[in-house]
Amino acid sequence: MRRMRLDFSLDEAQAKAAVRRSIPDLREAEFKAWDDAGLIEHLDIDGQRRWFNRAPNNLFLLSEEASQRRPADKRISRPGPYERLGxxxxxxxxxxxxxxxxxxxxxxxxxxxxxxxxxxxxxxxxxxxxxxxxxxxxxxxxxxxxxxxxxxxxxxxxxxxxxxxxxxxxxxxxxxxxxxxxxxxxxxxxxRRFVIDPDKVLPTPSDPALAPFLAQRAPHVVFTPALRAFSRKVVGNETNPYRVARKLFDAVDQIPWGGAREYSTISNISDYALHAGHADCGQQTLLLVALLRLNGIPARWQSGMVYSDDAVGYNNLHDWGAVYLAPYGWVPMDVTTGALDSSVPAERDFYFGGIDAYRIAFNDDYSRALVPAKxxxxxxxxxxxxxxxxxxxxxxxxxxxxxxxxxxxxxxxxx
Known part of the structure; x- marks a missing residue:
C-alpha cells in the first residue's frame, strides 16, 4: 500500500493544478468528463480518491480532445528516436x-x-x-x-x-x-531482421523446449475469460500462426501508450493492459505474450535500455519480446513501437520480426531470481x-x- 500511495499521491486539487499547467483555462466539467472516462487514472485509497502522479501527462497521450486544448508548443509525443521511421x-x-x-x-x-x-x-x-x-x-x-x-x-x-x-x-x-x-x-x-513468408510458417512443433513459452505463468500471464474473449474477437477463424500473431500484434499496438505505475502494485499486468485503456511497453508486451501463448504460439519477454548515437543523447527503459514461428525460430517483436508510418511493408512491419541496434537487453524473462538472492x-x-x-x-x-x-x-x- 505504501508503494501505491507513492504512485497515487495527488489529491483532486493537485491533479487539476497539474492539468492546468497545460490548460490554464481548464473547466471543471472537462476534468470531470475526462476523469469519468478513465483518462485520468485514479484509485480510492483508505476512502479517499487519489490520482496517479503521471495521469495528468498521460491525459494528453490518451485524449485527442485534451491534446488539442493544450498550446501547440506544449503538445507532446513519444520522444524515442527509433519510434519513427528513420x-x-x-x-x-x-x-x-x-x-x-x-x-x-x-x-x-x-x-x-x-x-x-x-x-x-x-x-x-x-x-x-x-x-x-x-x-x-x-x-x-x-x-x-x-x-x-x-x-x-x-x-x-x-x-x-x-x-x-x-x-x-x-x-x-x-x-x-x-x-x-x-x-x-x-x-x-x-x-535483427527476419524476412518471413507467411505461407511458409508451420504449426508450432511439439518441442519440450518450447513448453514454458506456451504456458500460463501467474500472476501476469493468465488465460482469463476476458483474455479469451478478446482473442476470439481479434483472431476470428484465422489459423496460420503468422497471421494470428500479426492480428494480435496489431490489436495490442492500438492500445495507447501511457506512463505506468510501478509493476509491483499491479496484480495481473496483462489483464490491466487489456482493461486500463492505456499501457506502457512492458504491459503491452505481457498482454501480447499472454495472447500469443493462449493461441498456441510460443512467446517470451525481453527488456533493457534503449540508447542513441552520442549526438542525440537519448536513453530510456524499454520492454519488447520475441515470438516463435516455425521454421524461422525465435524472431523479435516490439509491439510498443509497433507498425511504423509507411506504405512500404518492409518499413511498416519492421518491428514484427525485427529490432533496431539501439537497445541492450538485460532480461530474457520477467520475475526471475537474482544472483546472489535478494x-x-x-x-x-x-x-x-x-x-x-x-x-x-x-x-x-x-x-x-x-x-x-x-x-x-x-x-x-x-x-
Whole structure:
C-alpha cells in the first residue's frame, strides 16, 4: 500500500493544478468528463480518491480532445528516436536484403550504469547491497561483452544463464554521504531482421523446449475469460500462426501508450493492459505474450535500455519480446513501437520480426531470481532495468536512490 500511495499521491486539487499547467483555462466539467472516462487514472485509497502522479501527462497521450486544448508548443509525443521511421531502419533493411543475414548493422558501445543511494538512507557503518543490470550474450543480438570494471571493485557478475543478470556490489554506508555504485563494460549490439513468408510458417512443433513459452505463468500471464474473449474477437477463424500473431500484434499496438505505475502494485499486468485503456511497453508486451501463448504460439519477454548515437543523447527503459514461428525460430517483436508510418511493408512491419541496434537487453524473462538472492522484497518484482538495493534492515525503494545509464558509441574494429 505504501508503494501505491507513492504512485497515487495527488489529491483532486493537485491533479487539476497539474492539468492546468497545460490548460490554464481548464473547466471543471472537462476534468470531470475526462476523469469519468478513465483518462485520468485514479484509485480510492483508505476512502479517499487519489490520482496517479503521471495521469495528468498521460491525459494528453490518451485524449485527442485534451491534446488539442493544450498550446501547440506544449503538445507532446513519444520522444524515442527509433519510434519513427528513420535512416537506421533503411540501413538495416538494405543490409539485410544485401547480405541475406538476419543480424546486421552492429554497434559497439561502452556503458556506464550506476546507482546512487541517498545520504543516510542506511545507517552509517551498515553494508549496502546493490544489483546493477548486466547483459548476457545473445547470439546474433548482443555479443563480445567486455567487462571494464566497477566502483567499488570486486563486483560479482551473475552466471551467463541468469535470465535477469546483474553485477552485485557491496559498500559500507558513510554518514552524510551518498553511497555510489557503478559498472563499466562494452558490448556489440546488432539489429535483427527476419524476412518471413507467411505461407511458409508451420504449426508450432511439439518441442519440450518450447513448453514454458506456451504456458500460463501467474500472476501476469493468465488465460482469463476476458483474455479469451478478446482473442476470439481479434483472431476470428484465422489459423496460420503468422497471421494470428500479426492480428494480435496489431490489436495490442492500438492500445495507447501511457506512463505506468510501478509493476509491483499491479496484480495481473496483462489483464490491466487489456482493461486500463492505456499501457506502457512492458504491459503491452505481457498482454501480447499472454495472447500469443493462449493461441498456441510460443512467446517470451525481453527488456533493457534503449540508447542513441552520442549526438542525440537519448536513453530510456524499454520492454519488447520475441515470438516463435516455425521454421524461422525465435524472431523479435516490439509491439510498443509497433507498425511504423509507411506504405512500404518492409518499413511498416519492421518491428514484427525485427529490432533496431539501439537497445541492450538485460532480461530474457520477467520475475526471475537474482544472483546472489535478494533477502528483502524487490522494488521491481517484474522487470529489472534500474537495479535493486537493500541493507539488512530492508529493501531500499526507488525514492531512496537514483540510477543513471550512459553510453558511448565506439568505432567497430576494422573500421
Amino acid at each position: 535512416p537506421h531502419h533503411a540501413e538495416v533493411i538494405a543490409a539485410s536484403d544485401r547480405s541475406g543475414r538476419n543480424s546486421v548493422s552492429p554497434r559497439r558501445i561502452r556503458v556506464t550504469q550506476s546507482i546512487t543511494v541517498k545520504a543516510d538512507a542506511v545507517p552509517a557503518g551498515e553494508t549496502v547491497r546493490a544489483w546493477i543490470p548486466y547483459p548476457r550474450a545473445i547470439p546474433g543480438q548482443q555479443e563480445n561483452i567486455r567487462w571494464l570494471g566497477s566502483v567499488p571493485d570486486g563486483a560479482q557478475v551473475a552466471p551467463e544463464d541468469t535470465l535477469q543478470r546483474t553485477a552485485y556490489l557491496e559498500r559500507t554506508a558513510v554518514a552524510g554521504t551518498p553511497t555510489e555504485f557503478s559498472v563499466n563494460y562494452e558490448v556489440t549490439i546488432s539489429a 533477502q528483502h522484497f524487490r522494488s521491481e518484482t517484474v522487470d529489472l532495468q534500474r537495479g535493486e538495493v537493500e541493507w539488512k534492515g530492508g529493501n531500499l525503494y526507488f525514492n531512496q536512490w537514483q540510477y543513471d545509464f550512459q553510453t558511448q558509441v565506439l568505432p567497430l574494429e576494422g573500421q
